[in-house]
Amino acid sequence: MSAVQQKSRARAFIVSLDALFLLLVVIYLVVPLIATLVFGLQGGKGLDVHSYQEIFTDKNFGQTLQLSLELALATTLLAVILVTPTVYWVQMRLPGVRIVLDILSLIPFAVPPIIMSLGLLEVYGSSNLLINVLSLGLVPILSNNPFNIVNTPQLLVCAYVIVALPYVYRPIDNSMRAINTTVLTEAAYSLGSGWWRTFLRIIMPNIWPGIISAALLTFSTVMGEFTLASLFGIFTFPIYLNEVGQSDAHKAASLAVLSFLLTLLCVLGIILLVRRRPGQQVEIAAAR
């Protein structure tokens, strides 16, 4: 064996260290999925789909899933509608204010859902002079009829928008900065396009990948959110999952598999919709 061969063998050993860890991590990530799938199918004796049949005939399954889907859809729409024009507006008109948006999108990391739910219950649950003044009188309007949002799904949607803010703001801001918004906007204006038209017809199509990532990440976050719904007492899909899981571990395993499939769909959506847009590359390249 030549010296060169020995050296390359020694290098192969060093290389295999990170490959080994990669393999271990993949095994660690895959084993619970397979185990859960099999465990869910083991409901009776041997292999059967009994637990899945029970789940699909359960009235609560359909109802909570529908509620969660509606909440996720509403949150996604509200988040994208609220954030996208704001990011564009700030980039064009007030570039100095970007730091404020950065900070606002970092706050959810420092105020996790458990603290947010506590705070929201206090803000909208009781009358507090300081809060009434600081909110410019909006909180008393929102916590009394006819616009009472205390403990309603509407308040939950608003809270979810904040929880999802980092996942919405980052991708949209990144893709907005990747295209040259100033040049695009000036070109559109010089051709007689107005603000909204420019935003909807020029900017939106160019940052579509960012919006899709933001939307699907928000969607999958809301579908799995447990903390806020539990403290607000709203019966969503994860709450149902927790309730069932306490009485029947096999059914819970099957439900866990179903929610994994839901997450899978969202992420596949991001990958397929964002990566495979042949026209996209050209448009962005033209904008630079």
Added chain:
Amino acid sequence: MQLPATGDEVGASSIGTAQAKSRRRDKIRWSYTLTSWLGLLPFLLFCLLFEILPAVIILEGSFVDSNTNAPTLNNYQRLLSVPSNIHAFQNSVALSAVTALLGSIIGFLASYGIYRLRSNWLRNFLIGFSSIAANFAGVPLAFAFVATLGVTGFVTVFLKNMLHLDLYNLGFSIYTFWGLVLVYLYFQLPLMILVSVPALAVLRPEWREAATNLGASGTTYWRRIALPVLLPSLIAAALLLFANAFGAYATAYALAQGNINIVPILISFVVAGNVGIDVGLGNALAVGMMVVLVVAVFIYTAMLRRVSVWQGR
């Protein structure tokens, strides 16, 4: 984009009209700034109502007696005088630190493995799989681990029947601290992979070539060049993982129905439990959590700012 009125192009005009023009110009500029801020108003109001005010009321409420509304430090005194409250903080910090440390070291090695993969297809597949796994948290994750490593879990039974290895007789339990570490790593590791694969892209092949040409060994290259460049991103990633674990509530709750003493679960018991509601203590606990998290997020952003030097932004 409407640009603010700039420069007076008509040169020869009287002083009076020039003054009037400059006044009008100021007015236009002022109204321009005003409309700029008005466009920001919906977003700022939304954040005020649902993001800022909840944090403000918790901070205020932690210094106020929840019955008499008188200013007090009593909430913090009660927090500090009960040992189980202190234990909750110790457990939370230990759990988050251990999962962040293990997650970032193992996750970094694994992402280096992904980074070196020759097959593009496999790399994309693994990154896609990581983003699914990172999103698979909370209640379903807890049940998946009960189904896998619980007392009657698939792997537990498999090991018992095939290898005569009884995990629960050996002292292992999914419901203990280390069991929880194992569960948390399921979302920490993929998150680390997602964060550090792009960070590894800053390593230029030329650096390695230059180092090798100058006689550096593989270890020297890592110790003197690659690690110093990567360190800020690794620290930032570790802090992200720490914050991620520190705020997590659903996973631990669904796993043990509150039989694990960590701060988020303690807060939910104090403000919505069966024993009696103590909003003041809940606020004080929440402020304690926010202080830890604000420090983590602050270091995180400071590290990211250092990273941007290498990315040439």
